[in-house]
């Protein structure tokens with residue numbers, strides 16, 4: 001049946017929408033179930049009997065539901081984006097921008113670091129043997145434990161705001177770039193490298209004309225992972241106490257005050273931001289690789 | 297007065313060697329012990345010769361060609377190219393090397409690919425354009441400069457890679473099974489074109505193949521090699537005229553040469 005839909009629905013929009021509808025359905029059922037207990041308790045306390053339709057409609061319109069219904073989250077998102085001046089502290093656009101700017105800064109730092117280290121690893125035996133273990137070790141440190149330390153230590157020397165978060169974002173995003181670029185820079189085979197040698201091309205020329213262009217498919221694949229990781233890093237960096245700006249802070253303050261709709265709205269805002277960033281990198285990837293004849 | 301009645305251009309001895317190997321050996325140290333890829337190879341190749349190397353795989357044909365190109369370093373003997381060490385000869389742009397695969401960069405046009413070694417060697421933009429046009433014409437690819445490699449057939453791609461090897465005016469062309477991956481019909485056409493190109497340019501060509509007809513059709517001299525250890529077992533001078541239409545392959549002379557090469561190959565095996 002799904003096959004028939006696929007044929008009818010041109011492309012994969014229909015299956016995606018189907019899955020989406022199923023998820024929303026399950027979500028509604030879950031919201032009703034998880035929020036029902038509180039409504040039953042309230043009704044018992046007031047001594048009233050709730051009919052099923054009444055119970056359902058109340059579970060889906062609570063102020064602080066255990067699990068907000070999809071339309072409440074959508075409403076919260078809409079309110080946060082369009083219902084506020086973008087400069088307001090309650091605007092998701094404002095918080096989103098705070099997070100986005102640190103994410104992009106961290107992504108840029110992480111990407112640059114990853115590429116530079118990869119170039120070093122590919123060209124220097126010593127770096128090949130010494131850098132990789134440390135890079136791997138850096139990723140085994142739980143970021144949730146490291147993030148508050150970075151924030152606190154930097155704050156104590158007067159560095160606050162965007163930079164500490166960007167450093168955490170860079171911490172997470174340099175690694176996929178490093179791994180992808182090392183592999184990418186090493187894709188030219190023996191014949192291609194010999195060809196360069198036969199023209200007496202040095203390391204610099206070989207890098208610029210052969211290794212770098214050959215690595216781009218790997219770089220782009222890594223960048224998609226890295227930008228999502230940078231966003232996660234930034235949000236984690238916004239969680240430690242004291243942060244008041246950014247989607248992470250919004251998540252945390254929502255949980256302090258039991259504002260579940262706010263938490264979920266911030267969560268979805270973050271997810272949409274991540275998807276958008278990954279999609280933009282994906283578009284750049286397609287355009288670049290197609291132009292270079294490397295599209296697969 | 298006994299001034300020689302011979303005209304000066306009638307070669308008395310073989311022309312001064314462009315490539316000279318004396319007792320060249322090359323042993324690879326591998327995990328399974330030493331591999332004698334070449335042992336005591338003596339050969340001298342004169343200017344303008346077309347020399348084919350033929351032999352079963354593993355007999356060191358590639359290794360010998362790579363040694364000439366300074367892509368491998370012999371462990372024994374001496375090897376000189378244009379009177380220099382192979383490494384110095386390479387820096388002096390003595391040779392162009394054509395590999396089995398065209399190895400064109402997909403992100404560069406055909407002209408861009410030919411331009412690459414010229415850019416690396418520091419030719420000016422105008423000079424690059426002039427050379428690209430000239431070598432494209434030489435391999436009969438004029439008009440394809442702006443195309444990308446994937447728009448060309450395998451045979452055309454290999455012609456482009458030959459053009460690239462010719463672009464910087466090396467007077468030696470080293471080719472390692474350049475047509476090995478192509479079908480026979482394309483191969484015939486390219487062989488014809490290569491001979492034509494050799495006649496027009498007067499390059500010295502070292503050509504690895506394991507096709508007997510290809511070796512006989514192309515060469516002025518055929519070097520038969522055998523493995524374990526890699527060595528030269530026979531050197532056959534071609535008696536064919538310089539002008540060689542494809543149907544020369546049906547002449548008794550051609551068939552006799554092919555037979556001689558086959559004998560040489562069998563002889564090499566007898567040592568096993």
Ligand SMILES: Nc1ncnc2c1ncn2[C@@H]1O[C@H](COP(=O)(O)OP(=O)(O)O)[C@@H](O)[C@H]1O
Nearest residue numbers: 324326331333352353354355356357358359360
């Ligand atoms: N880099 C290398 N390391 C170790 N052994 C090699 C290497 N290159 C070639 N050989 C060995 O040297 C011998 C000759 O190889 P090669 O010159 O490629 O033969 P051919 O081109 O005639 O098939 C083979 O036994 C091969 O396995």
Ligand SMILES: [Mg+2]
Nearest residue numbers: 357358359472
């Ligand atoms: Mg070979």
